[in-house]
Amino acid sequence: MxxxxxxxxxxxxxxxxxxxxxxxxxxxxHKPQVVIDRISQFYSSENANVHRGIYDLSERASEAYDAARKKVAMFINAKNSREIIFTKGTTESLNLVAYSYASNVLKKNDEILVSDFEHHSNFLPWQDVCKKTGAILRVLESDKFGRITKNEWQKKLSTKTKIVSIAHASNVFGTISNIKKIAETVHQFGAVLVVDGAQAIPHLKVDVQDLNCDFYAFSGHKMLAPMGIGVLYAKDKLLDLMQPYQLGGGMIESVSMKETLFAQYPEKFEAGTPNVEGAIALDKAIDYLLDIGxxxxxxxxxxxxxxxxxxxxxxxxxxxxxxxxxxxxxxxxxxxxxxxxxxxxxxxxxxxxxxxxxxxxxxxxxxxxxxxxxxxxxxxxxxxxxxxxxxxxxxxxxxxxxxx
Ligand SMILES: Cc1ncc(COP(=O)(O)O)c(C=O)c1O
Structure with missing residues (x-):
């Protein structure tokens, strides 16, 4: 107890x-004192930009940032910390899937399937991607328990479906979806499964390899970490198919007047100065949650x-x-x-x-x-x-x- x-x-x-x-x-x-203290400690004694300087302070900040990525990978049991992309939250993570993955792979009349209990963050990017690609957005209707019946899945899921995006837990009903089973079904039809984990990750043990989802998105601020830090987990074979939709510093291998070579992921998808303070405070929040159990x-x-x-x-x-x-x-x-x-x-x-x-x-x-x-x-x-x-x-x- x-x-x-x-x-x-x-x-x-x-x-x-x-x-x-x-x-x-x-x-x-809310945030525990240890998380608040970690932010203060970073700015008081470790503040420097990451992966840019070769002086001691920058190296320490980079190490802390990289360690946070490893901690998140451990927390959700990702195979490799390269599959963890830091974003500013679930919304940005889902937008990243929509614009860096879906926009590249979808063709006219392909279908995207979402449920009717999705948060707007897991609705609007898909509506927009459909407008841009000519794909069709289909909606699974939930029953009074907030569940999608077998019948509803059979009616809407088909070989035309290329992406299914669904909340692990509804932010209105609270209903927890059986992601492992959904992944099995979705994969039988050759589609990929995107999971909005915003409401699940603070409460449930999440093991992305066991769930076998293709993408898993969540926010730090709902799990004791600060606002402005979030995560997109993506299977590495899918990261290979994605093109960054934000370009800038920190995500390149080389740039010339004519051509740019992007860095490997995860950096490839983290253009600009990242939220270092948020990532290392998320690391602390995970420690706190694991200590409690x-x-x-x-x-x-x-x-x-x-x-x-x-x-x-x-x-x-x-x-x-x-x-x-x-x-x-x-x-x-x-x-x-x-x-x-x-x-x-x-x-x-x-x-x-x-x-x-x-x-x-x-x-x-x-x-x-x-x-x-x-x-x-x-x-x-x-x-x-x-x-x-x-x-x-x-x-x-x-x-x-x-x-x-
Ligand atoms: C199920 C669900 N998805 C997505 C979001 C969006 O999260 P954020 O605003 O942290 O990006 C929320 C926020 O309440 C949510 O409950």
Whole structure:
């Protein structure tokens, strides 16, 4: 069992905001002191640009940056750290697949398949790539559990499908997709599988070789690291087919007036000065998560999900969005109150220090396909305890009474 009070004391945000009851970790997580200290240490004693200087400070910064890449590779069990590309987040990682891979390989009438529960970051780049290449975007519709049925896969997946891009965990339903099984099916049709891991990586042990996905994208800021650092994992045989869509310093072998020779990947896809501070702080965040234990974090979240689902089910007029049990979801529950706008409820709750999201959570197509208005989303992480959920439930009842 996790010692939540001890964990919470590692996060200065709670000390500096005594009233805060934070239930918005799916949007971004807070940062432990060790991660904040690592950033400060970098700028206080190691700051230099990487892979550019041959003086001591630059070499130390380069070593720390390269070590961060190895740490990420270890964390997700990539075969080689060359398969890890640092980006600024999931959004940039998915754009990189769309513009450096898909744009190069797709032909007119090829198909891209996504689900209706994708975050806009895993929707918009594909819509755009389709416009540019003449490929066709098809959408898998989820059932009330936030799952894609076998029937739906059979209807939409075919030999015309060249790319399937799907969230490992939905940021609205929380539903965890069986990526290993999906990869097997997708590969039978000769397509590649892109996984949006933004909502899964903070909560689940991810092993990209076991999942056998082709690409895996995630953000550091949802897993205790700073904003502005993210990762694209790509199988090396696919990296060979990709062309960089951002060009500049740090990604070349040689440049002449007439011609440029690109560096090998991963540098090939990291044009310009990278987010060194973010990468080394991500390295520290991974250490912190591994010290606590991913299995222990998962167990704790399942407990919290059971507790919250139970509490919400006892309040009349609350409708839970996505009929899925605690084990099948990450640390979040989306819901709405019949007859009251979610923004009103969220506004009422915020007055008592509760921070939770209301709206469409960057997943408008999902709300449209399930004919649902704005929802509230409570999302929790390793620093949350049952008392936070009690506080939410008490104040929800008050809000419902207030709006009548
Ligand atoms: C499922 C999912 N995909 C992609 C993103 C985009 O992540 P970022 O804004 O860090 O690039 C998010 C952010 O909430 C998300 O939840």
């Amino acid at each position: 996790l010692d939540i009070l001890k964990i919470k004391s590692n996060f200065p945000i709670f000390f500096n905001n005594k009233k805060l009851v934070y239930l918005d970790s799916a949007a971004t997580s 991913m299995d222990e974090i998962r167990e704790h979240e399942i407990e919290l999900s059971k507790y919250l689902l139970d509490g919400l089910n006892k309040i009349s007029r609350i409708k839970i969005f996505g009929e899925i049990g605690a084990e099948g979801r990450t640390g979040l529950v989306s819901f709405y109150v019949e007859g009251v706008h979610s923004h009103d409820i969220s506004d009422y709750l915020s007055k008592s220090g509760l921070a939770l999201r209301s709206g469409f959570h960057c997943a408008m197509p999902l709300h449209q396909s399930h004919r649902c208005g704005a929802t509230l989303r409570a999302s929790y992480y390793l620093y949350n305890q049952k008392e936070d959920l009690d506080f939410l439930l008490i104040n929800l009842k008050k809000a419902i009474n207030y709006y009548g």
